[in-house]
Amino acid sequence: MRAVELYAGAGGLAMGVSLAGFESLAVVEWDKWACDTVRENQRRGYPLVANWPLNEGDVRDLDWSTVPKDIELLAGGPPCQPFSMGGKHQAHDDKRDMFPATVQIVRQLRPKAFIIENVKGLTRSSFANYFEYIKLQLEFPEAPRRGHESWFDHLMRLQAEKTSGRMHDGALTYNVTSTLVNAADYGVPQKRERVFIVGTRSDLNIDWHFPDATHSEDALLHSQWVTGEYWSRHRIAKKSRPSMPDKLSARVRRLGATSPKEAPWRTVRDAIADLPDPRTRAALAVRDHRFQDGAKVYPGHTGSPLDQPAKTIKAGDHGVPGGENMMVHPDGSVRYFTARETARIQTFPDGYVFHGSWTETMRQLGNAVPVALARLVASSVGQAILEADCRSVSAMALGARAAA
Structure with a gap:
């Protein structure tokens, strides 16, 4: 065809x-x-x-x-x-x-x-x-x-x-x-x-x-807060798992008696779990995986939680708008996604490389x-x-x- x-x-x-x-x-x-x-x-x-x-x-x-x-x-x-x-x-x-x-x-x-x-x-x-x-x-x-x-x-x-x-x-x-x-x-x-x-x-x-x-938020919540399968799959010990947000408690109780037919939503952690921390020497072996400093949280500039799907990856003429291209760890610390992590979130294959600076690459990815x-x-x-x-x-x- x-x-x-x-x-x-x-x-x-x-x-x-x-x-x-x-x-x-x-x-x-x-x-x-x-x-x-x-x-x-x-x-x-x-x-x-x-x-x-x-x-x-x-x-x-x-x-x-x-x-x-x-x-x-x-x-x-x-x-x-x-x-x-x-x-x-x-x-x-x-x-x-x-x-x-x-x-x-x-x-x-x-x-x-x-x-x-x-x-x-x-x-x-x-x-x-x-x-x-x-x-x-x-x-x-x-x-x-x-x-x-x-x-x-x-x-x-x-x-x-x-x-x-x-x-x-x-x-x-x-x-x-x-x-x-x-x-x-x-x-x-x-x-x-x-x-x-x-x-x-x-x-x-x-x-x-x-x-x-094919995937649903209910199935993700079920795997995180009902069965715990999500945390087990990522080898996160029970003592290290985050607490369930209060706003989800009633919804999770309703899910307890059912097993959603769809697969769980894929999260940021699912997408990048096998990539090395970009601040380590191991990251040098991964193309387009370089740490970018300067990520901050302030009103109107919030990031994507690690254990949720990312917010919409965006392109901007002057860098990254709104903090959508920033990752938030469970402890509240933040950093920018690398280009390779963003490519994973946009489901580009790892063998595909990008031409230009981090800002230019993020623009291309945000438009993809x-x-x-x-x-x-x-x-x-x-x-x-x-x-x-x-x-x-x-x-x-x-x-x-x-x-x-």
């Missing part, structure tokens, strides 16, 4: 797509530092990215006529700053809004499916109309905005055409689903809420739904899609495409036999 990756960044979503069995025909990213990261891993012969056809530049400038139509998958995470909680919230008025370009590429390539990832802020009530507009453009990519038509007038026209059913006859259309996902519910050691917009081409009758959650989550979503879409292809082949075979 063939795929194109847009806005690839350091490669999180694209790596997940590759792990799901897709062959990359084009990997596009405009940021030089992120491209240098991919190129450095290609130079080192890292297998997942070794054969990526990397294009450094704007997706709007690429000659898409060189890419075959009817590819299986188009994937990408358009720049999130227009919709981010930490951004200026300008949406359609932000020059970095790349959703119009994404729709145009869907129209040109006619992929069997697309996967688009973006920040939770896209679902805010203040963006409700524009979020609906994004989804309708992806649903009807062959009804582009007219010359002097405002985006809102275009939205009204798309809504009217959807209601009338005019766009369903012979035109390129997609069945579009949007889902707000917490990465922790899928085995990522991080509470990262993101929107996935997935579309499947209407003429292919692809039956797809977002995968069910967790590799494990990307693989899960891409695998589910790929399986749905293959199943639809099999149904189509079976139907044609039956038709041929009937005609004979």
Whole structure:
């Protein structure tokens, strides 16, 4: 199966797509530092990215006529700053809004499916109309905005055409689903809420739904405070285990009589347990695992507890905002995550290295899609495409036999 990756960044979503069995025909990213990261891993012969056809530049400038139509998958995470909680919230008025370009590429390539990832802020009530507009453009990519038509007038026209059913006859259309996902519910050691917009081409009758959650907070609490399995697994003696927070006591009592079917949320400790302390000489043998001094706790600047999934790893123009990229030990002491620890939290493989300073690497990681989550979503879409292809082949075979 063939795929194109847009806005690839350091490669999180694209790596997940590759792990799901897709062959990359084009990997596009405009940021030089992120491209240098991919190129450095290609130079080192890292297998997942070794054969990526990397294009450094704007997706709007690429000659898409060189890419075959009817590819299986188009994937990408358009720049999130227009919709981010930490951004200026300008949406359609932000020059970095790349959703119009994404729709145009869907129209040109006619992929069997697309996967688009973006920040939770896209679902805010203040963006409700524009979020609906994004989804309708992806649903009807062959009804582009007219010359002097405002985006809102275009939205009204798309809504009217959807209601009338005019766009369903012979035109390129997609069945579009949007889902707000917490990465922790899928085995990522991080509470990262993101929107996935997935579309499947209407003429292919692809039956797809977002995968069910595999992990839960209840299961983590059960393993920590009911069975104690979590602490035993990490070889923490009973006398050294932290006390259960009072706010959890009633909830844990309710869990005592049940055994959650999901696996426990993965914690920071789960992700980095086998890495040496970055302040020791042993850390010198681990790439991208260097201690960064200066971590402090103050109002509005708190870190990620060791025995919970990390808070959302963030990117910032001036270092680390809000303390989300800082670890809090059970005794209250804090330090910054190293780049390698952050990569673990974003589920990048240990063999994958990053180009640039700690601050630059953290920016790349903060903008990335967790590799494990990307693989899960891409695998589910790929399986749905293959199943639809099999149904189509079976139907044609039956038709041929009937005609004979």
